[in-house]
Amino acid sequence: MLEVSGLNVKYGDAQVLWDMSIKVGAGEVVAVMGPNGSGKSTLLKAICGLVAIHSGQIKFEGKDISSMPAHNMTSIGMSLVLERRRLFPSMTVMENVMLGAYAKHARDKTKERLAWVEELFPIIRERRDQIASRMSGGEQQMVAIARGLMSGPRLLLMDEPFLGLSPKMVSAIVTLVQAINKRGIAVLFNEQNVQLSFGNAHRGYLLESGRVVLEGAGLEMLQNETVKRVYLGSH
Amino acid sequence: MPISLLFEQILNGIVLGSMYALMGGGLALIYGTMRILNFAHGEFFMLGGFFVFFLFAGAHITPFLAVPIAVLAAAAIAAGIQRSTLAILQRRDGWLFATIAATLGISIILQNVALLLWGERFQSVPYYIEGTLAVGDIRMAYQRLLILAVALCSLALVGLVLRYTRFGLAVRATAQDQEAAKVMGISTERINTATFAMGAGLAALAATMLAPLIAVNPWMGLPLLLKAFVVVVLGGLGSFKGAILGGILLGVIEAVGMSMTSAEWRDVISYSVLIAVIWLRPWGLFGVKER
Numbered sequence: 310m311l312e313v314s315g316l317n318v319k320y321g322d323a324q325v326l327w328d329m330s331i332k333v334g335a336g337e338v339v340a341v342m343g344p345n346g347s348g349k350s351t352l353l354k355a356i357c358g359l360v361a362i363h364s365g366q367i368k369f370e371g372k373d374i375s376s377m378p379a380h381n382m383t384s385i386g387m388s389l390v391l392e393r394r395r396l397f398p399s400m401t402v403m404e405n406v407m408l409g410a411y412a413k414h415a416r417d418k419t420k421e422r423l424a425w426v427e428e429l430f431p432i433i434r435e436r437r438d439q440i441a442s443r444m445s446g447g448e449q450q451m452v453a454i455a456r457g458l459m460s461g462p463r464l465l466l467m468d469e470p471f472l473g474l475s476p477k478m479v480s481a482i483v484t485l486v487q488a489i490n491k492r493g494i495a496v497l498f499n500e501q502n503v504q505l506s507f508g509n510a511h512r513g514y515l516l517e518s519g520r521v522v523l524e525g526a527g528l529e530m531l532q533n534e535t536v537k538r539v540y541l542g543s544h
Numbered sequence: 545m546p547i548s549l550l551f552e553q554i555l556n557g558i559v560l561g562s563m564y565a566l567m568g569g570g571l572a573l574i575y576g577t578m579r580i581l582n583f584a585h586g587e588f589f590m591l592g593g594f595f596v597f598f599l600f601a602g603a604h605i606t607p608f609l610a611v612p613i614a615v616l617a618a619a620a621i622a623a624g625i626q627r628s629t630l631a632i633l634q635r636r637d638g639w640l641f642a643t644i645a646a647t648l649g650i651s652i653i654l655q656n657v658a659l660l661l662w663g664e665r666f667q668s669v670p671y672y673i674e675g676t677l678a679v680g681d682i683r684m685a686y687q688r689l690l691i692l693a694v695a696l697c698s699l700a701l702v703g704l705v706l707r708y709t710r711f712g713l714a715v716r717a718t719a720q721d722q723e724a725a726k727v728m729g730i731s732t733e734r735i736n737t738a739t740f741a742m743g744a745g746l747a748a749l750a751a752t753m754l755a756p757l758i759a760v761n762p763w764m765g766l767p768l769l770l771k772a773f774v775v776v777v778l779g780g781l782g783s784f785k786g787a788i789l790g791g792i793l794l795g796v797i798e799a800v801g802m803s804m805t806s807a808e809w810r811d812v813i814s815y816s817v818l819i820a821v822i823w824l825r826p827w828g829l830f831g832v833k834e835r
Contacts (some may be wrong), residue, residue: 317727345618357727359723359727378726378731379725379726379727380729380730380731380732381729382727383727383728383729384729388727389727391723391724391727395721395723395724395727396722396724397716397717397720397724397725398720399720400716400717400720404713407713408713408717408725408728408730409728411710411713411714411717411730412728412729413729415729456728460729475570478697485803537672
């Protein structure tokens with residue numbers, strides 16, 4: 310479904326992604342794990358066109374999208390939930406959610422999607438007129454994910470969806486991601502915590518200083534010696 | 545001062561203030577959406593003035609047509625300029641200072657082009673309607689009432705578009721978070737161009753309305769630009785609603801202040817207001833403190 314091959318990204322003279330190749334199959338949940346500065350956020354932004362790529366190729370459902378502008382992403386069936394939610398702070402919950410269906414193709418199906426999203430996230434209906442910035446982090450994350458689903462994506466990308474959330478909220482979001490995936494939507498997310506990332510994904514990639522150093526099935530990754538030694542601190 | 549005179553001064557202030565509101569509203573719209581301080585705003589005002597001079601005073605086209613044509617022409621020029629300069633600069637790092645320098649440059653170029661093409665003579669535009677309305681002791685030229693009506697209607701229209709249309713929603717989203725807006729599928733570059741043109745159009749509209757009261761010339765934009773900056777600071781940087789209220793408030797303060805002193809004190813009064821606001825309430829009268 311998504312194929313990134315030989316991706317190089319530079320910020321000025323500094324190269325942040327080196328020859329990176331990753332894949333997401335239809336209906337899969339894929340985790341990208343790595344420490345701060347390993348390039349996992351840049352990877353997601355490059356896929357979406359928010360960061361210019363230096364070389365390499367990004368294909369979505371067979372189509373080359375390497376040079377597609379970010380604002381076309383939702384119309385080809387991809388959607389990104391940005392790091393730290395990034396809701397429009399002075400808009401209401403409903404305005405935020407409706408902006409998720411801004412793309413032309415999504416407009417006609419707004420009603421049914423809203424019904425579906427409200428079923429997954431009852432908070433949307435309960436708080437529809439609340440100003441987004443007055444909600445808690447976890448509540449905002451729910452609205453952000455709901456907003457990301459309004460364009461009807463087949464692939465949902467999530468940049469650090471658990472960042473700064475309470476443990477209770479984290480498990481609520483995990484459950485929601487599973488529910489979203491059950492509807493056939495593929496998910497690509499990144500996360501710094503080994504358990505949270507590989508424990509909740511079909512497959513995973515481990516990044517270090519802008520390179521993929523390890524890949525495999527989620528549970529295998531959890532069992533991997535390197536992962537255990539470096540990231541779980543066991544000997 | 546007799547009460548009717550005071551009332552007349554306040555009314556005059558509201559009329560003048562509605563022009564400040566048009567100027568400041570456009571400036572606030574541009575700043576709020578793309579974080580560009582548009583130093584060329586006065587020149588789009590000037591273009592509106594010249595266009596209406598040629599169309600109405602020159603070619604005797606009815607104001608009903610001359611004014612919209614002048615406004616659209618100035619907005620189209622603004623869109624072209626934004627596309628070929630500011631839009632390109634904003635894709636680069638460190639654009640904040642670059643765009644300030646660029647709008648200053650655009651301002652100088654437009655002034656000199658106007659000087660070259662149309663000369664330095666001050667041109668006058670006749671009133672769109674003659675006559676004076678008199679209610680009791682209070683007298684008001686129809687032209688001034690027309691100015692007020694046009695300003696209020698167009699500002700209300702822009703406000704409604706921003707509040708209730710898809711385009712307005714996209715503008716507000718872009719203003720609050722450009723990156724998140726892109727992710728929603730909004731072409732923020734197109735929104736930036738449209739907003740810049742809209743802001744410039746409001747400035748041009750102010751000039752078409754004021755042209756009969758002031759002389760049309762290549763430098764006519766500067767005093768209004770400075771007032772627009774005062775208004776934008778007064779209302780809270782980037783707030784469209786704040787700029788409108790700030791504009792009208794400034795007009796009233798100026799008019800009443802002048803009637804108590806003299807006309808030379810006008811700028812002293814408005815800049816004193818500016819300094820006081822920056823001093824006491826730097827986020828503006830209607831803005832919110834930075835989160």
